[in-house]
Amino acid sequence: MGIRTIYDTIRQGETNLHEKSVSSGLTLLVVDLNWGDSTDSLRLKVYTPSGALLGTYYDNADGQTDGRIYLYILSLTV
Template sequence: MLISVSFAAATASQDNGYTIVPVKSDPTITPRWVSDTITQGETNWHGEIISSYTTSRHIDLNWGDTSDSLRLIVYSPSNEIIGTFYDNADGVIDGRINIVITNSNGFELGTWNSQVYGYSVKGTEDYYI
């Protein structure tokens, strides 16, 4: 199931039990678990293991350069697409995709993958996720 999420309202709820809420961008530095680089058309994969009961996951993809555009796709451990996100996912174009995914029934246990794609990149772009 492919779910493409755009935020006309403050939240978006999917029929798979997951709700995605954009986080208003602010200058606060949030903890990063990896830094990387990407070029036009390149795809990078990042995994996070969820091994105990969890109801919320914060994902903050930050590259800070509004002249470049990255795309983020979030996959559950069973390879279900939870959402596809672009720079405007929080309602503003700021070189950042900052979201919280919640599920009151708990997240599927296993490795959650995030696919970062160089949607429109000139040269090489640094990013943190």
């Protein structure tokens, strides 16, 4: 399976919704929200196919405010 990417633009205060289908056999999903501007805040919500919220992630969750949220989501079911 190749790399699948979504590119979009957004302005401060806006909300963009994107849906990305992944195969049922996928064990790792990498999410990289890269705003590139550390002066504005980021928030990312990731939902499962059943609608459960995995979490709300913020730019500073990794200890630095750098305009990027980079996640590895690992499936715990085999």
